[in-house]
Amino acid sequence: MVEGEQNYPWGKQGSKSAAARYAATTPGTDFKIDENERYAEMWMGTYPTTPSYVLATNELLQDVLDANREALIGQQVLDRFGTDLPFLPKILSMSKALPLQLHPNRDLAAKLHKEDPEKYGDTNHKPEIGLALSKFEAFAGFKQSKDIMALLQLEPLKEHLPEGDLTPEGLKTLCSDLLKLPEDKVGQIQSGLAQISKSEYGHQAYILDLLPRLQEQYSAEDNGTLVALICMNYLILQPGEAIYVPADGIHAWLSGDIVECMARSDNVLNVGFCPRADRDNIDLFTNTLTFKASSVQEMYLQPVPSDKSVRGKTVDYRPELSEFNLLKTSLAGPNDFDIVSPIQGPSIMIVTKGKARLTAAGKQVVDLDEGWVFFVGQGVEIKIEARTELEVYRAYVE
């Protein structure tokens, strides 16, 4: 399959970007990496702005699915989700923070789409997962209130200290206030925070390392920096670890190469780590957000052994309340293999490491190589035999 590339200023440069490297390996495409360009995202699937093509025939994947719905998608998924692929997998390569954001829930998405269909192209919600291919840094969810309260005791933030405990309503007010602060006030607080000693931050001393990094990326007057450092969990994920952001969850990815999978939607509200002119309405943002503290551990999505894996080499990431799951097959090297029994729905597979041979439905044999992307129709058993150490991700629904 041939995938779509997206360039954003936060993408990694040239061949440092896994999104660009994977896209460039697909044989027979005219995509060449320009070392002066930044490559942020590679999209896989049928989303109309950045659709995938079938390599052998140059047909749009969407057209092939439309012509063979029952055979490729299957009645079960057609009944549940309609004729569009309900998920959208991507590779993201980030050299700096992406906008501080949330994705509207279904009710708000429908309302926004009605008011401004050009800006909000979808009526769907968009829960998402991010799986680290390299070290992956992220801000996601809200910290425990005791950690936020400890920071609000610091001199530059004292005026935001609530009376009594920090309730969900208080957290909402705090976020809204921080996001609405004028530039000069944001600058003052940031320079005040930079002057406080490490010991006063206790276990949150990482803030002193992240503050200058974010200031360099988005100026010393970006409101997003305050919300991210004061209110949000900061996570460092190692390759293979994953994070789940439910619909309405606050998040901002900071660095790394990841596999991302989300429900089919491109709606987003951005309020920080982007120019002021590009920011969405703060009240709309804070009225939509879920204000619930989560521990760092709660943000992780732990895989479970897949019941479709014959040899136990495939695990399943199963986010709650979403239109997709994600399988990961890991093989040690030559002679190692796994058989994944048929899935009753469509799936998209990307090889993120190594080479292998794939046998579909016991007869059709294809080579797998790093960066290659395949659509696998419903009801097809696949056998993957490694030629080298191998890692394959596969988004699916059934």
Ligand SMILES: [Zn+2]
């Ligand atoms: Zn997002």
